[in-house]
Amino acid sequence: MLDIDKLWSDVSDKLSAQMITVSYEVWIKNLEPVCVTKDGALVLLAASQSAKKMVNKNYQTLIDTAVKESNSLLSHALIIEESEKEKYIKLQDENIADEKLYLENKLKAPAFTAKYTFDNFVVGSSNKFAFAAAQAVAENPGTKHNPLLIYGGVGLGKTHLMHAIGNYIKQHKSDLKILYTPSNNLTNELVDSMVKGNKDKDVNTNFREKYRNVDILMIDDIQFLAGRTGTQEVLFHIFNDLFQNGKQIILTSDRPPKEISPLEERLRTRFEWGLIANIVPPDLETRVAILQKKAIVDHAAQVSPEVLRFIAEKVESNIREMEGLLTKVIFYANLIGKPATSLDVAYDALKDYVDNKSNVVDANYIIDVTCSYFNILKSDLCGKKKNKEIVEPRQICMYLIYEILGLPLNTIGGYFGGKDHTTILYAKDKISNLIDTNNIVKREVSDLYKMIVKN
Ligand code: ADP
Ligand code: MG
Numbered sequence: 023m024l025d026i027d028k029l030w031s032d033v034s035d036k037l038s039a040q041m042i043t044v045s046y047e048v049w050i051k052n053l054e055p056v057c058v059t060k061d062g063a064l065v066l067l068a069a070s071q072s073a074k075k076m077v078n079k080n081y082q083t084l085i086d087t088a089v090k091e092s093n094s095l096l097s098h099a100l101i102i103e104e105s106e107k108e109k110y111i112k113l114q115d116e117n118i119a120d121e122k123l124y125l126e127n128k129l130k131a132p133a134f135t136a137k138y139t140f141d142n143f144v145v146g147s148s149n150k151f152a153f154a155a156a157q158a159v160a161e162n163p164g165t166k167h168n169p170l171l172i173y174g175g176v177g178l179g180k181t182h183l184m185h186a187i188g189n190y191i192k193q194h195k196s197d198l199k200i201l202y203t204p205s206n207n208l209t210n211e212l213v214d215s216m217v218k219g220n221k222d223k224d225v226n227t228n229f230r231e232k233y234r235n236v237d238i239l240m241i242d243d244i245q246f247l248a249g250r251t252g253t254q255e256v257l258f259h260i261f262n263d264l265f266q267n268g269k270q271i272i273l274t275s276d277r278p279p280k281e282i283s284p285l286e287e288r289l290r291t292r293f294e295w296g297l298i299a300n301i302v303p304p305d306l307e308t309r310v311a312i313l314q315k316k317a318i319v320d321h322a323a324q325v326s327p328e329v330l331r332f333i334a335e336k337v338e339s340n341i342r343e344m345e346g347l348l349t350k351v352i353f354y355a356n357l358i359g360k361p362a363t364s365l366d367v368a369y370d371a372l373k374d375y376v377d378n379k380s381n382v383v384d385a386n387y388i389i390d391v392t393c394s395y396f397n398i399l400k401s402d403l404c405g406k407k408k409n410k411e412i413v414e415p416r417q418i419c420m421y422l423i424y425e426i427l428g429l430p431l432n433t434i435g436g437y438f439g440g441k442d443h444t445t446i447l448y449a450k451d452k453i454s455n456l457i458d459t460n461n462i463v464k465r466e467v468s469d470l471y472k473m474i475v476k477n
Contacts (some may be wrong), residue, residue: 027133029064029092030055033099036088041081042465044353045472049077050085052346053101056110057206062097064089065110069346072374074103076475080468104176111206111246134192134202137319138185144315146308149179152299156183159270160190163198163238167297169261169271171244173278174301177340180274184240187272191238198237205246209253233260238270244293245275245282254286261292271296304341309334312341313348317362320345323352326363333368336375347372357469358394370394383474385423385437391474392419395466404438417449418467424450426475 030053038046052073056065066085068074077085078101086098102110140160145153152172159170172180184202191198203211212229233239239260247254264271275282278300279293304312310330317325325348333351337344354371355362362368393400396415403416416438423434424446431443438445456463 026055026058026064029058029096030066032092033064033085033088036091037081037084040084040088044357045081045468047349048353048472049073049081052342052349053077056102056107058096059100059110063100064096064098065100065102067107068101068103069343071103073346074101076472077101079475080472108246134185134188135182136189138182139189140186142315142319143179143182143186144304144308144312146304146311148302148304148308149174152179152183152301155297155299156187157190159272160187160194163191163195163270164268168265168268169273169293169296171273171275171279171293171296171298172301173275173298175303175339176276177342178301178303179341180276180301181242184242184272184274187238188240199235200238200240201233201236202240202242204242205244205253208241208247208257209250212253212256229256230259230263233263236264236269238272239264240272242274243276244273245277247285247289248282249284251286254289258286258289258292261289265292265295303339306331306334309337309341309344313344316345316348317352321349321352323362325352326365328365329362329368332365333372336372347375350375354473358397383426385427385429385434388423388426388474389419389437392422392470395470395473406439414463417453418463418470420446420449421453422467422470422474426471 034050037050041050052069054067056067058064066077068077082099082101085101089096089099140153140157143149143153152174155167155170156172159167172183174180188200188202191200211232241257247257261271273293278298279285279290282290310327313325313330313334314327317323317330329351330348333344333347336347351368351371352362355364355367358367360367389400389403392415393403396403396411398412398415402412403419405412407413420434420438423429423437424431431446434446435441435443453463453467457467458464
């Protein structure tokens with residue numbers, strides 16, 4: 023079976039080598055691989071609708087190429103957002119039959135994300151129960167709290183805690199065999215084993231053999247088991263095998279078991295046998311503490327408490343999204359060469375997020391963004407100075423206004439002290455040529471474009 027995480031890590035390595043760090047950090051690093059489709063697409067989940075649009079617009083071709091290079095059976099990438107995710111995971115079922123896409127599947131030591139540790143998890147009233155339960159299970163697997171089920175909304179740290187258990191066990195009890203699988207992979211594997219399995223044994227037996235020697239089974243996002251009758255059936259038997267042998271089972275879900283539907287009743291009751299720990303959205307103080315930790319662990323950056331608070335106030339119920347804003351602020355600060363300790367910087371970086379949909383991109387906005395990007399005065403940008411440091415930004419600004427807003431050339435001229443349409447036309451042609459021939463200009467335009475067109 024195709025190892026999607028490995029594939030994505032290959033693809034992102036390629037992208038990272040080709041892109042400037044800022045763009046890579048902001049747009050690529052936040053994508054999450056979901057599945058591979060029958061027509062050869064690697065499906066990638068963007069953190070938001072606007073992120074999806076930006077990636078589509080600016081990086082689609084680059085990503086397509088990297089995907090093709092990483093696996094010759096694939097042809098392109100498909101960027102989706104959260105609301106489309108379920109559809110693709112369902113679709114995945116039908117794809118497995120396309121056997122050639124799936125390489126040899128072997129039970130290998132799962133790669134837990136190194137930074138998803140207990141140490142890096144900030145504990146607050148919203149998650150302390152789940153945290154304590156996860157620690158107890160990591161210290162004494164199989165003895166109490168079996169199964170452990172952690173449930174809560176998207177981006178609240180369920181996967182983080184699961185990996186933290188995995189990392190802890192790998193470090194402290196390295197003889198234990200752990201099997202970590204997102205629930206949709208379970209379905210893929212099952213279908214895969216039907217295709218490739220030993221014809222003398224039934225599928226169920228084949229599949230269960232794989233799990234016989236596992237000490238700890240982790241299934242992430244069990245809500246996707248809903249309606250998967252075949253997978254549920256097999257899982258029921260695996261569950262019983264492991265449970266009877268005192269092996270630890272750990273599950274996560276974005277909703278309580280009774281809301282996973284349709285789900286076989288006998289499986290549901292088993293999910294509820296052990297300990298159920300709920301994670302709810304963290305309060306403001308916890309969110310600030312989480313951001314503080316991320317600033318240090320992920321970015322080694324100094325961010326002031328006011329800025330952290332400013333960010334934490336923007337997002338209430340999804341830590342992943344909040345982290346995205348932190349990344350934006352830190353990279354914007356780097357870009358303009360100011361410290362991420364100033365509220366002004368944070369405000370500018372998140373301007374579009376603050377005003378969100380009500381924010382209309384107009385010519386003045388594009389002029390403002392261009393001025394702050396090049397650190398020049400508006401009176402200079404729109405004035406008559408002829409030195410290169412001003413002229414090129416001015417032409418880039420004209421180009422962007424033309425490309426983004428499609429205003430008539432004369433109208434654009436009006437913003438620059440009444441220049442006539444031939445000047446604007448000249449600027450537009452010159453910049454579009456430079457984009458093809460000059461990497462610096464290309465990068466400047468794409469940075470600006472990204473800052474301006476965020477929705
Ligand atoms: P879920 O699986 O619940 O959707 P994740 O575990 O993927 O969410 O968490 C999303 C992001 O938020 C991860 O980067 C994770 O490290 C971070 N996160 C969530 N809760 C915490 C916390 N309490 N402390 C530190 N980071 C957290
Ligand atoms: Mg998760």
